[in-house]
Amino acid sequence: MDMSGSQRIEAPREKVWEALNDPAVLQQCIPGCEAIEKTSPTEMNAKAVLKIGPVKASFTGKVTLSDLDPPNGYTITGEGQGGVAGFAKGGARVRLEPDGEATILHYDAKADVGGKIAQLGARLIDGTAKKLAGDFFERFGKAVVPPPAGEEPAEPTKKGWFGSKK
Template sequence: MHMSDQREIAAPVAEVWTALLSAESLLHCVPGAKEVTGNAEDGFEATVVQKVGPVKATFKGKVELSNLVEGESLTLTGEGKGGAAGFAKGGADVTLAPSETGTLLSYEVDAKVGGKLAQLGSRLIDGFAKKMADQFFTNLQTSLEGPAEDGEEAGEDAAEAAPKKSLLKRMTGG
């Protein structure tokens, strides 16, 4: 399964880059993550609980980062084993570029599943994989920008009227 998309994130490239390399940030961004430990150099260990159709499983896996070009691009590669449910593995090529409002994040994802999960059918699996990728990048965007306020209009005025504390600032106490 292959998919690609992009997101406009109202945060500087350096802040988005730092969030992608942080275990704490990944814990908040990966849907169903119960634990994420490790670092960008050695890789991350993760425990994720997900329900795909009728199959609910706890996946334990590892995520490695490669092809790091600071502030520009990286590749995330991961594999998780869910016991009797099967396995999921895949990767994402992520690129960052400065934009008028902050950072344009683009990604291409390839994912594969096996075991019981593979028996659910490609349409269900493809929809689930797209939902997971969308949720991850939505969570990343929210963690960097802060939650949207009800009735708040997008733009500089709204950002100035209701300053938001980004994940990076919360992490560093800034």
């Protein structure tokens, strides 16, 4: 499966580059990520729990950064094992383009899955991959550009069955 897209992030390119290389930022942005450990300047070990259709699996794997061109971009590749659920591997070319005070993050990604996950069908896998990518970029944008000081993200209001009465 192939995916590509762009995301505008309201931060300078250098700040976006730093966040893309910060394991703590990546851990909070990757859906289902439980841990990321940097093992060298270009390698990390990761653990994530993902649900794809009826299959929920814990993946452990390795992430490698290559073709580093700070702060313009890099290639990120990863491979993870999900036990009986199967495996996932893939990579993405990430480019950062300055746009005034903001940055446009462009990505071209390829992914491959095998095992039980592959039996779920391309439509379900593609849909899940696109949702995960969308979730990542939404979280990443918020992590790089937090709300202004004194403002907290809006919490959903809790109401009873009939409006505000309980």
